Amino acid sequence: MHPQEIIAAKRDGKALTDEQISAFIAGVCDESWADYQITALLMAIFIRGLNRREQYSLTGAMLNSGTMMDLSDIDLPKADKHSTGGVGDKTSLVIAPLAAACGVAVPMISGRGLGHTGGTLDKLESIPGFDVNIPFPKFKKVLKSCGLALCGQTKQIAPADKKLYALRDATATVPYIPLIVASIMSKKLAEGLDVLVLDVKTGSGAFIQKYADSLKLANALCETGKTFSVNTHALITDMSQPLGKYVGNGFEMYECLKILRGEADDAMLPTLELSIELTACMLVHARVATSTNNALSMIETALGSGAALERFRKNIELQGGDPKICDKPERLLKKGLTEAPVVADRNGFVSDIGTFAVGRAVSDIGGGRIRAEDTVDHAVAYESVKKIGDSVRRGETLGIIHCRRQSQADLIAAKLRDAYKISGVMPGATKLVRASV
Numbered sequence: 001m002h003p004q005e006i007i008a009a010k011r012d013g014k015a016l017t018d019e020q021i022s023a024f025i026a027g028v029c030d031e032s033w034a035d036y037q038i039t040a041l042l043m044a045i046f047i048r049g050l051n052r053r054e055q056y057s058l059t060g061a062m063l064n065s066g067t068m069m070d071l072s073d074i075d076l077p078k079a080d081k082h083s084t085g086g087v088g089d090k091t092s093l094v095i096a097p098l099a100a101a102c103g104v105a106v107p108m109i110s111g112r113g114l115g116h117t118g119g120t121l122d123k124l125e126s127i128p129g130f131d132v133n134i135p136f137p138k139f140k141k142v143l144k145s146c147g148l149a150l151c152g153q154t155k156q157i158a159p160a161d162k163k164l165y166a167l168r169d170a171t172a173t174v175p176y177i178p179l180i181v182a183s184i185m186s187k188k189l190a191e192g193l194d195v196l197v198l199d200v201k202t203g204s205g206a207f208i209q210k211y212a213d214s215l216k217l218a219n220a221l222c223e224t225g226k227t228f229s230v231n232t233h234a235l236i237t238d239m240s241q242p243l244g245k246y247v248g249n250g251f252e253m254y255e256c257l258k259i260l261r262g263e264a265d266d267a268m269l270p271t272l273e274l275s276i277e278l279t280a281c282m283l284v285h286a287r288v289a290t291s292t293n294n295a296l297s298m299i300e301t302a303l304g305s306g307a308a309l310e311r312f313r314k315n316i317e318l319q320g321g322d323p324k325i326c327d328k329p330e331r332l333l334k335k336g337l338t339e340a341p342v343v344a345d346r347n348g349f350v351s352d353i354g355t356f357a358v359g360r361a362v363s364d365i366g367g368g369r370i371r372a373e374d375t376v377d378h379a380v381a382y383e384s385v386k387k388i389g390d391s392v393r394r395g396e397t398l399g400i401i402h403c404r405r406q407s408q409a410d411l412i413a414a415k416l417r418d419a420y421k422i423s424g425v426m427p428g429a430t431k432l433v434r435a436s437v
């Protein structure tokens with residue numbers, strides 16, 4: 001089957017057969033398709049579209065470009081949570097130990113931060129010694145012994161996605177729902193899960209910002225998961241402002257450890273609330289809880305007794321990290337940083353936060369990546385002080401930049417000041433969980 005024929009079929013608006021889709025993915029993996037042919041087909045797909053059958057077929061072909069994890073000898077139900085990405089979105093680090101303490105196994109394959117969004121692997125690496133590059137046999141051993149294992153994507157998991165994602169990124173073909181679904185689900189389905197809970201973000205810091213589009217994405221992800229026999233559910237959650245208190249790797253890890261220690265302050269409560277909602281969804285669908293109320297009481301016990309923290313301590317130890325960080329999370333907050341406030345220039349109410357700009361600002365001070373090969377500074381962060389709906393007075397602090405140099409702080413403070421809209425009218429309340437799918 002020649003690439004030109006497949007490209008021409010999609011160019012002319014035809015649905016591709018399963019064989020054509022398999023030939024495309026085989027060509028991506030064995031490099032018999034040139035990058036210009038791959039990107040020509042991606043653009044034809046972006047413009048002409050994929051129907052549901054083609055989308056499932058593409059997901060299956062991408063999944064089968066690698067191997068699936070065999071976790072069949074672990075008796076517990078296997079459940080994971082995946083977020084479409086946000087700013088200050090750190091719930092995985094609370095959810096994984098919490099769900100494990102409540103009786104599910106959590107094999108979590110995570111990503112690194114890119115552009116304006118953070119990544120779980122970077123947050124974990126703020127813990128001295130923590131190894132996210134563990135081979136599968138070790139991953140399974142860790143999962144068996146503490147109920148959670150956390151690692152990055154390996155070459156064996158949906159390798160076609162790595163190549164396709166890089167080409168989509170370079171050719172403006174990322175924001176098309178069937179391509180996003182195939183990309184996310186090919187990786188998640190490889191985990192051999194019983195249950196998958198998706199946190200689909202919506203709002204100014206989300207990858208898909210409009211609520212209607214987030215809803216479409218959530219539905220498509222859930223239908224695809226179910227087609228592949230994984231009990232898949234989604235919550236659509238607010239990303240119109242940074243989640244919780246901090247945006248930045250070490251500080252976010254600190255926030256999660258404070259939550260697991262039962263020491264969350266008010267600014268950290270949204271992170272706790274969302275972690276609880278998502279964990280409850282996992283427990284109910286994994287059938288370790290009989291109802292949402294039952295799940296909530298299990299979660300309260302796991303947090304209150306310290307069982308969730310102990311799961312995380314064990315996991316950190318098994319993955320080479322320093323478990324003493326659980327006793328002294330403040331060690332994650334590095335000394336000698338410059339602190340610069342972002343201040344309000346008028347009185348009123350915070351009515352909007354350019355959350356994308358907040359995420360980019362943290363990348364700009366070194367806390368994230370602009371390009372995949374960039375290194376990350378785990379120490380820097382932005383502290384989100386005022387939230388949408390809060391009243392402010394001129395000169396009051398909206399947020400605090402924790403960075404390395406005053407010159408960075410001055411530059412970023414001005415940009416961040418512009419990211420806040422302050423109006424004379426109090427805006428309507430923002431709900432953290434907008435819908436359940």
Ligand code: URA
Binds near residue numbers: 179181183184207
């Ligand atoms: N995240 C992914 O893994 N893939 C996409 O296409 C978009 C977001």
